[in-house]
Amino acid sequence: MEFLLGRLLEDAITNLRLTERVQSVTRELGIELGPLLHDEPDSALGNGGLGRLAACFLESMSTLKIPAHGYGIRYEYGLFRQSFVDGRQVESPETWLQTVDPWAFERPELKFEIGFGGKVEEIGTAARWTPDEAVIAQAHDTPIVGWRGRWANTLRLWSARPTEIFDLARFNAGDFAAAAEPEALARAITRVLYPDDTTESGKELRLKQEYFFTAASLRDILRRFERTHDDLRKLPTKAAIQLNDTHPAIAGPELVRLLHDERHFSFDEAVEIARGCLAYTNHTLLPEALERWPEDLMRRLLPRHMQLIERLDAAHEAKHPSRQVALRAHGEVQMGPLAFVMAHRVNGVSKLHTRLMKDTVFAELNRLYPDRIVNETNGITPRRWLMSANPRLSSLIGETIGNGWLANLERLAELEPHFDDAGFLDAYAAVKHANKRDLAGWLARAHGVHIDPAAMIDIQIKRIHEYKRQHLNILEAIALWQDIHDAPNAERVPRVKIFAGKAAPGYAFAKQIIRLINDVAAVINADPVTSPWLQVAFLPNYNVSLAERLIPAADLSEQISTAGKEASGTGNMKMALNGALTIGTLDGANVEIRERVGAENFFLFGMTADEVLERRAMPDHAARAIADDPRLARALETLRNGTFSAPDPGRYRGIADNISGPDYFLVASDFSDFWRAQREVDRAFADPARWVRAAAHNTAGSGWFSADRAIRGYMRDVWDAAPVEL
Ligand code: 26Q
Numbered sequence: 001m002e003f004l005l006g007r008l009l010e011d012a013i014t015n016l017r018l019t020e021r022v023q024s025v026t027r028e029l030g031i032e033l034g035p036l037l038h039d040e041p042d043s044a045l046g047n048g049g050l051g052r053l054a055a056c057f058l059e060s061m062s063t064l065k066i067p068a069h070g071y072g073i074r075y076e077y078g079l080f081r082q083s084f085v086d087g088r089q090v091e092s093p094e095t096w097l098q099t100v101d102p103w104a105f106e107r108p109e110l111k112f113e114i115g116f117g118g119k120v121e122e123i124g125t126a127a128r129w130t131p132d133e134a135v136i137a138q139a140h141d142t143p144i145v146g147w148r149g150r151w152a153n154t155l156r157l158w159s160a161r162p163t164e165i166f167d168l169a170r171f172n173a174g175d176f177a178a179a180a181e182p183e184a185l186a187r188a189i190t191r192v193l194y195p196d197d198t199t200e201s202g203k204e205l206r207l208k209q210e211y212f213f214t215a216a217s218l219r220d221i222l223r224r225f226e227r228t229h230d231d232l233r234k235l236p237t238k239a240a241i242q243l244n245d246t247h248p249a250i251a252g253p254e255l256v257r258l259l260h261d262e263r264h265f266s267f268d269e270a271v272e273i274a275r276g277c278l279a280y281t282n283h284t285l286l287p288e289a290l291e292r293w294p295e296d297l298m299r300r301l302l303p304r305h306m307q308l309i310e311r312l313d314a315a316h317e318a319k320h321p322s323r324q325v326a327l328r329a330h331g332e333v334q335m336g337p338l339a340f341v342m343a344h345r346v347n348g349v350s351k352l353h354t355r356l357m358k359d360t361v362f363a364e365l366n367r368l369y370p371d372r373i374v375n376e377t378n379g380i381t382p383r384r385w386l387m388s389a390n391p392r393l394s395s396l397i398g399e400t401i402g403n404g405w406l407a408n409l410e411r412l413a414e415l416e417p418h419f420d421d422a423g424f425l426d427a428y429a430a431v432k433h434a435n436k437r438d439l440a441g442w443l444a445r446a447h448g449v450h451i452d453p454a455a456m457i458d459i460q461i462k463r464i465h466e467y468k469r470q471h472l473n474i475l476e477a478i479a480l481w482q483d484i485h486d487a488p489n490a491e492r493v494p495r496v497k498i499f500a501g502k503a504a505p506g507y508a509f510a511k512q513i514i515r516l517i518n519d520v521a522a523v524i525n526a527d528p529v530t531s532p533w534l535q536v537a538f539l540p541n542y543n544v545s546l547a548e549r550l551i552p553a554a555d556l557s558e559q560i561s562t563a564g565k566e567a568s569g570t571g572n573m574k575m576a577l578n579g580a581l582t583i584g585t586l587d588g589a590n591v592e593i594r595e596r597v598g599a600e601n602f603f604l605f606g607m608t609a610d611e612v613l614e615r616r617a618m619p620d621h622a623a624r625a626i627a628d629d630p631r632l633a634r635a636l637e638t639l640r641n642g643t644f645s646a647p648d649p650g651r652y653r654g655i656a657d658n659i660s661g662p663d664y665f666l667v668a669s670d671f672s673d674f675w676r677a678q679r680e681v682d683r684a685f686a687d688p689a690r691w692v693r694a695a696a697h698n699t700a701g702s703g704w705f706s707a708d709r710a711i712r713g714y715m716r717d718v719w720d721a722a723p724v725e726l
Pocket residue numbers: 047048049050051053194195196197198199200201202206283284289291349378566567568569570588
């Protein structure tokens with residue numbers, strides 16, 4: 001349902017290997033290529049990691065010559081634009097479609113009518129569904145070019161149009177405003193991307209979006225199959241349908257409906273065919289993020305699907321009478337269990353996340369279907385995240401080991417023997433320094449933020465969420481600021497802490513965290529005693545393009561979620577690949593990054609997922625942690641006494657009370673160890689030779705995190721597919 005593509009021109013130029021030619025042509029024409037590339041709007045049809053993963057996977061499938069289609073929604077408005085007013089997040093509409101989208105081919109001939117509501121007539125066990133509302137789904141295709149340009153797959157996005165522009169009866173009766181209603185209703189479906197990335201919203205329009213694009217995509221898949229084949233029983237051998245989270249989970253009942261009601265397979269056979277095609281990727285275990293839909297809403301909007309869900313539920317219960325794995329609970333349809341039973345494979349996105357899926361949310365279903373859950377750890381495309389984003393490092397790698405790494409990223413390991421060559425690590429350090437200089441120049445030009453490029457660039461970039469613990473990071477900054485005041489002449493390492501990320505518009509706590517970071521930045525940056533050592537900046541409107549600027553310049557990557565909560569993370573992989581060292585918990589893919597780059601090149605801190613559960617059971621865990629750490633107590637005190645909100649001392653009492661009270665995400669309990677690890681970071685950075693070697697180990701050890709490796713895993717374990725031989 002989301003594809004966070006970012007800009008495409010540079011991607012296409014890189015993958016067609018035309019960079020030098022384009023540069024020479026633009027030079028000849030007197031056009032600067034950089035600004036030209038930045039003229040393209042950043043396409044943000046996604047919230048965060050899940051949508052960006054889909055974009056990396058499309059590029060990777062094109063690279064591997066796997067015939068694949070991405071299916072989604074052509075939102076008129078993507079993820080909102082973020083700005084700050086007095087430190088507070090303000091949202092405005094993302095109007096990417098107000099200029100033409102030069103990459104999209106409109107396909108007027110590719111359209112399907114999608115129905116909602118209405119009534120169902122049962123005919124034996126099958127049924128005829130007569131919707132009382134219909135819209136047209138119309139395709140827009142964007143080519144996604146693979147490495148070397150040998151193959152391009154299609155991203156097919158659906159936009160909603162009315163079946164008729166005017167209600168002619170009303171129009172003729174002179175009620176012109178009402179006559180335009182069908183058009184407005186239809187277009188509303190693809191108007192805007194829902195901006196929550198963790199709280200399920202339960203909104204009718206959201207369910208309509210989900211069914212709209214899922215139904216159109218399935219019809220397209222059947223149309224393509226039926227052009228060349230006649231026996232739908234073979235569908236599972238010809239088509240693999242990967243559900244990116246539960247957002248398209250209505251695909252299960254819809255495919256059963258198409259096969260049973262419209263093509264007259266028995267119910268059981270329809271279920272079997274559908275399950276043979278479908279697989280489901282889970283991206284979160286947070287209970288508040290698991291999709292559930294009220295049965296009443298589902299029955300009103302999708303009456304036939306609700307009947308089929310009831311039947312699937314009954315069939316499942318009959319088969320496993322003693323088990324509690326209802327597809328429905330408390331009057332709601334549970335989309336996770338529904339996706340699970342309708343899929344032949346279900347996967348987690350990191351080793352730890354997959355284990356937790358088996359132990360917690362899907363424990364019962366895993367007992368019934370022990371071979372269904374598999375792990376496919378996420379990956380990222382090295383073409384965008386190394387080749388395009390970091391041309392200096394790419395050139396150094398190319399000069400050292402050749403260019404085979406672009407199609408086989410694990411060859412980065414071949415860099416290791418060169419760490420002892422005269423010059424390699426110096427060149428590596430020079431690349432990082434040049435990237436930091438570029439970032440410093442841009443920060444000054446674009447944001448009036450002046451930093452010393454020799455300082456440690458410490459970056460936390462991701463959606464703002466309590467579990468990701470941006471507030472732990474800013475508390476540490478406050479404690480460090482106080483520590484500098486305590487000992488202004490101590491030897492120190494200068495640091496620039498950079499934050500970026502959006503908060504869901506309705507997520508009050510996350511918005512308070514943004515405001516706090518901005519308020520802290522204002523005080524600390526204006527402090528002449530501390531500002532030589534510590535600066536804080538929150539950059540607005542985090543998106544793919546900003547990530548491409550920041551990641552190549554990162555020294556330190558903050559991956560500090562409460563263990564057990566971050567399914568994988570992918571920014572962690574991008575920064576490690578670009579030579580940042582991670583300070584992180586044993587959460588998501590951090591665990592696997594640490595295994596591969598070496599524990600000595602990774603700053604580990606905090607409780608494990610199992611320890612988190614134990615600690616949380618302790619009633620006064622936060623109070624104890626604060627009593628044991630005067631630094632933490634003193635930092636928290638500044639949130640209560642208005643140090644950073646002088647006119648309004650109560651502003652951050654809520655955050656302080658949360659951390660010292662319930663503290664579900666264990667900020668207080670992990671603080672001391674976080675402080676310890678940060679001081680270890682300082683010591684390591686003070687030794688440039690040690691640091692650059694560790695950074696280079698991060699690059700050399702990150703090859704496994706290529707999206708190509710991840711896609712090969714899906715081909716082998718989930719899709720049973722092979723690349724096309726040309
Ligand atoms: C659901 C219902 C209603 C409205 C919105 C949503 C919704 C939308 C987006 C729920 C979740 C998302 C996005 C989730 C997401 O990005 N998860 C991240 O996925 C990455 C790729 O697997 C992981 O690396 C991250 O750990 C995970 O947080």
